[in-house]
Amino acid sequence: VPPGPGVVEGNEIPYTPDAAAKKKDNLEHWLDRDPEVRCYQPGIPRAMYMPYAYQITQSSTKIQMVFEYANASRTIHLDDAAPPPADTWMGHSAGRWEGSTLVVDVTNFNDRTWLSRSGDFHSDALKLVERFTPITADAVRYEVTVEDPNVFTRPWKMRMVLYRQLEENAQIMDYRCVELVEETFLGHLRKNQLVKHWEGETRN
Secondary structure: OOOOOOOEHHHOOOEOHHHHHHHHHHHHOHHHHOHHHHOOOOOOOHHHHOOOOEEEEEOOOEEEEEEOHHHOEEEEEOOOOOOOOOOEOOOEEEEEEEOOEEEEEEEOEOOOOEOOOOOOEOOOOOEEEEEEEEEEOOEEEEEEEEEOOOOEOOOEEEEEEEEOOOOOOOOOOOOOOOOOHHHHHHHHHOOOOOOOOEEOOEEO
16 A cells, blocks of 8 residues: 555544553553564454555455465455354454445454554454455455444544555565564664663563
């Protein structure tokens, strides 16, 4: 996704007051807390707009998405499929077609993924409705409605365009995510270092 003015409809995420305070605290301590820094599964919808490729394979009853980042994957069930026995990082995806638009209800999340590096978070009550609408053979409009009454005062939306990689022989590469690698190997090169010192497992 190329850079732009923003993908959140209305440019504001409607946090409750308590959740807004937690989001601010997350941002101030993102290096300790962001699951991406620790190479955890990115969750949905974050996996859809991270700067890593993914591949979509479709059959008559399933759609499989394999993500380059952290070997993550998700299955969108177009048939009846029982939800998982426990909450998951990537959720449970149930899809249906409305004309040419794929509509996906995603539930059964744990509360451990974030929506961005800015500390945007959710609880295990998160529910998503995704809409994938073809624009051309090489572009899909992606819209997701986010609902979580424990964190947000109302449902809200993100929308963006997803583009096919058109390079010859484009493929998913083996992305070896190494926990904290950015700061471990390159942090000392920052003009203003993020990590000043360690206190146990906490970086300051």
